[in-house]
Amino acid sequence: MGCSILRKKFNESLFDIYNSEELNIIFYRVMQNLTNKSKLELMTSNYKLGNVKEKIFYEYVNRLSNYEPIQYILGNTIFNNLEFDLDNSVLIPRPETEELVDLIIKHECKKEKILDIGSGSGCIAIALAKYILRSNVTALEICPNAVKIINKNASKNNVEIDIICEDLFTFQSKSTFDLIVSNPPYIVYSQKYKISKNVLNFEPHHALFVNDNDPLIFYKAILNFSKNNLNVDGNIFFEINDIFHHEMIQLVSKYRNFSYKLIKDFHGKKRFMILKKNT
Ligand SMILES: C[S@@+](CC[C@H](N)C(=O)[O-])C[C@H]1O[C@@H](n2cnc3c(N)ncnc32)[C@H](O)[C@@H]1O
Incomplete structure (x- = not known):
């Protein structure tokens, strides 16, 4: 035919x-x-x-x-002009996250040692390793199946990154980083009714959702980790849930040595927060 x-x-x-x-x-x-x-x-x-x-x-x-997403059917997607393999153990990388990667690439700051927390398919970690010369990137991810995909995607895109399969909430490291990036789970369960079938029925819920009683739990853990593991003058790049941007500002204000900036995504939503550790 x-x-x-x-x-x-x-x-x-x-x-x-x-x-x-x-x-x-x-x-x-x-x-x-x-x-x-x-x-x-x-x-x-x-x-x-x-x-x-x-x-x-x-x-x-x-x-x-x-309602199955085409990316899972074909087993791959394009992110920042790179091809990534996928299965339904990892989130399908979003265009907003491509924007986050672009923000990091364009931001003037030290980017030698980078940590990506909640790496999923490895899209952020691998794109940064590919586009930021002389960077040394580590990907942290709790899900063992996702870690296999990150490994596959790193070789597919010819980059070497360190991959750690651990839980952020118990993760400890002697390393310090110039830049920490994370797009953690940030949709609260009470927003579930707004989520379309192709997401809800196919994408991993542990990658999407966080409890309503502590929606910023991942950001808190990352900020605490940054006390000892982010270098002075280092930056954190967060993708956030725009409905919680006020709460994010309140949270960050408790960490007196951080200054911050909120950035809107292409939909005009307050989607990204860039933090700088001053002392
Ligand atoms: C929103 S997805 C982001 C995936 C990828 N970075 C992206 O932007 O497409 C969040 C990721 O965090 C991982 N994750 C959830 N809880 C975690 C934890 N406690 N420690 C480490 N990673 C975790 C999930 O498995 C998922 O891959």
């Missing part, structure tokens, strides 16, 4: 889940995965899939219609 008929069937099956722009992106990701052809070739040639690949195409459509 030719590309244009497949496109029609694809849209008919999925129009109530995805808007037309999303359908366009996902369709060509599926087709490129099945054919290894460029988007341009597919758009101009009415390329035909053989029987075997057509069967896989319809399996993908079926999984998409059950």
